[in-house]
Amino acid sequence: MYQPADIYRAADQLRTVRTEWAALLIAIETPPAATWPPAQLSTHLAQQQAAEADLLVADRAPLTLRQHPAPANLTALDAAVRVEGLLFDLADTLAAAAQRPIGRRLVSSPGRPEVWADDAADAADPRRWRFRSPTDPGSRRHGLHFAALWVEGRLLDEDTAPERHLDGSPAPALFARLPEHLRHETIRVARQCERLVLRALELDERETPVEGRPCPWCDGELILHTAGGKPPRVTCQTGPRCPAPVAIDERSRRVWEVAGLPALVSALGRALY
Template structure:
């Protein structure tokens, strides 16, 4: 089973793939009309009364034609970006130590090496790259937030307190959701959907189609267990 760390790394690894997918066109619709048509040919061979259109979706049906992939991917990127940054904001507000520049110290004078060293340490702490930024748009992005949350999840050192169990749960939940959204957008996740009003030609049971992960779709009857793929019926 994938962990929060796996999911966060998944976001980091595939963000560039999402950016590349913005300029591509969607390969098909879901359920896959052409794939269903090919499966229906096998069904017709089993039952002549089962017409080809029984597994097809009419173009005028709601949801039959998906939006161009670039729009769907943009929506996913926007949502994932917002959610990861939002969770990072909340956790940073709770566990990130305030910059030490807010602490008053004496002004370093000539030959005051201790004050100069302290001032240097304070400036370094304020500019620590491990800090989560609430203002820098270049660092308030999904992959940066995923990397920052991953470091907090793993307990990496830095100007932070310990995470609570609630914080860990928040990270796990948003990481799992973000990884799932990316899988859907990049068609890496297999989906299953009922074929409404399309009963099995053998037992009239419910047919369900699985696919959407780049593999050939498969139709299976929940009643008699028969299934159809690009090959012969099983």
């Protein structure tokens, strides 16, 4: 049996999948780095720079997975394909079970034989998940972001209250609350997707010694720290004696948080690009 905390954790996991998605798409085109800077840093910094320059959305909207004739990082591509498939299929399943059928409207004139048609406004409601057909990708065309947000909305019971059609007539809620087994399934898929994305980006919780690149200030060993969905950081193992111009963490190590990483990367004597 799941607890409310499991639902919020799953929603967080879906958010992590969304926020790291751009990094994963960049990683597909980036050869795995055997040397400095490690992929965890370069993809993160590239993502940050692109976001700051506001290029990311313009360049990659809507962050869809494209055909990659020659992917540079097969692990990243494999993870992206699997995550997209898992979330798209889950959205299909949830929509089939919990999304209100499109309303029907009488379109014939009084006194004529009755003709009913789909309510176009209801069908066009942007909150709906659209199934794909042989000729139309449906909501899948909007990419992973939309699917992850949509699934999160179902998990959090959004839009489950009765509402009104545009003409003011009452309409049942757009979505029913998910039945238990689909809530379980959604929690399971969210966890699986987050794990796939973080592992492909090597951002799951781990500490990696930075090989061959000692601290520029004290020659000590540098360690790269990553932890599920949080920005990477680097520490110097020397301790507070290290004169690097950065703060000291809770274990008395000099620490480069995300804002200080570009300076560290350039101090290590190699530009990122």
